[in-house]
Amino acid sequence: MSYIAANILETIGLTPLIKLSRYTENVEGNIFAKLEYFAPGLSKKDRMALEIIESAEEKGLLKKKQPVIELTSGSMGTGLAIVCNLKGYPFIAVMSRGNSIERAQMMKAFGAEVVLVDQHPDSEPGKVTSKDLDLVEEKTQKLTKKYNAFRIDQFTNPSSVETGEKRLGPEIIEQLGDIKIDAFVDFIGTGGTFIGVSKSLQKAFPHIKCYGVEPVNAPFYSSIQKTDGKHIIQGGGYNIPLKFIEENKELINGFITVSDCEVTEATRLLALKECIFAGDSSGANAAAALKLLKGDLKGKNVLIHIPDSGTKYLSTNLWDILDK
Ligand SMILES: Cc1ncc(COP(=O)(O)O)c(C=O)c1O
Structure with missing residues (x-):
């Protein structure tokens, strides 16, 4: 078969x-x-991205063609880039420059808008700390408002x-x-x-x-x-x-x-x-x-x-x- x-x-x-x-x-x-x-x-995170988007669709939380946004180290962002691309939602990934560049390249290749956030002055490339995460969170919140986007929020979303x-x-x-x-x-x-x-x-x-x-x-x-x-x-x-x-x-x-x-x-x-x-x-x-x-x-x-x-x-x- x-x-x-x-x-x-x-x-x-x-x-x-x-x-x-x-x-x-x-x-x-x-x-x-x-x-x-x-x-x-x-x-x-592909599995999780699919679950999160389909659950939001089922609950009526996500409108047709509404932009989706997430703070990501690149894994959830890549999963979301794939799922959103195929389901017709624009996707914005916000990631620290401290994460490896391959992650940003993959997300972009899958059609995401990738916003890279500079690391905190105390940080080192390749080592993302909570200070870096705070900066990414701040940027994500601003962009969520600007685009009236659906925020995934993987740190609190029950689908995780x-x-x-x-x-x-x-x-x-x-x-x-x-x-x-x-x-x-x-x-x-x-x-x-x-x-x-x-x-x-x-x-x-x-x-x-x-x-x-x-x-x-x-x-x-x-x-x-x-x-x-x-x-x-x-x-x-x-x-x-x-x-x-x-x-x-x-x-x-x-x-x-x-x-x-x-x-x-x-x-x-x-x-x-x-x-x-x-x-x-x-x-x-x-x-x-x-x-x-x-x-x-x-x-x-x-x-x-x-x-x-x-x-x-x-x-x-x-x-x-x-x-x-
Ligand atoms: C490569 C990689 N390993 C482990 C984790 C941790 O997974 P979780 O967020 O489910 O704790 C992540 C989260 O993004 C990840 O990207």
């Missing part, structure tokens, strides 16, 4: 789930990875959590078949994926432990010494209180911190050992999962997801691996 998708939106979802056998060769236990970079915008709870989580559980998962670890940006997927997994595996992942330099929820908040992981680790985390603390068993070095090493190992070409937050998840298997969860099954593709980081130091 043939099946031809009517457009790229129909290809969002149903990503592969794989066992990282070679990445875990020196430890006891398993890591299962859901490859969310198998999406048209190369990130997990619902996508994990009703779509990504159930898809993973179905793919797992008889395999039971003991822990889920997830790097947090808005915390939407972490909380949504945790909600879904806790129904299927009542004893599962769910851990948020934070940069060691931006450990907002981890009980360790606070630092300047600068780190390389794009899309999260903003060192700020998060609505979804605050409202769902009972679901969370703790937080794991990862350093820039651990993240880079893990991301490169994913490529070398598993041929998974991913971004820094994927390395953060993989590094945190390995810490669990080396510690209290020796011999257990840990689930992670791979949020985006390494091709969005070619301009960063992540792939500075050629002999000079």
